Amino acid sequence: MVTKGEPTPEFIEKMRQTMGIIVLDYGEFIENFDGDRDNIPLAVHQLLESLIKFVFEKKLKRLPLALISLGVFIGLLILIPWGYLSYQEYLQRRIAYQTAQTLAATPELAIYKIAVSGEGEQLRLSGKVPNERLR
Numbered sequence: 001m002v003t004k005g006e007p008t009p010e011f012i013e014k015m016r017q018t019m020g021i022i023v024l025d026y027g028e029f030i031e032n033f034d035g036d037r038d039n040i041p042l043a044v045h046q047l048l049e050s051l052i053k054f055v056f057e058k059k060l061k062r063l064p065l066a067l068i069s070l071g072v073f074i075g076l077l078i079l080i081p082w083g084y085l086s087y088q089e090y091l092q093r094r095i096a097y098q099t100a101q102t103l104a105a106t107p108e109l110a111i112y113k114i115a116v117s118g119e120g121e122q123l124r125l126s127g128k129v130p131n132e133r134l135r
Contacts, residue, residue, distance in 0.1 A: 014051060014054050015051060018050070022048075026041055026044050029041055092118030093118070095118060095123060096117060096118045096123065100114075112129050113127050113128075114126070114127035
């Protein structure tokens, strides 16, 4: 039996059981094997096919783990930048709100409509004031 890679302990045990059954029950057929596959009993083919199915079933069970890992990785690639940008936007809104509260608490400026907005690393105040000193 030829395997690719490092076989798992479960596979080794399954292979030992299968080969033990084949040797004990069909050893005489194997000794007299003349190269014609049609002379091998059907049960030997079924045992070998069950061994092959065992390998593929194990590989299929590992596939969802790989898909889950890939999905988590892609999700993190999306969520981390989105979370960072959301946090930056939250900080800008908070600073704009605090600035608006400070302006509203200043009696000289409270009577004027001054809008506060954050753009990148700058805070923009817009509105009309009557003189240059208040500007």
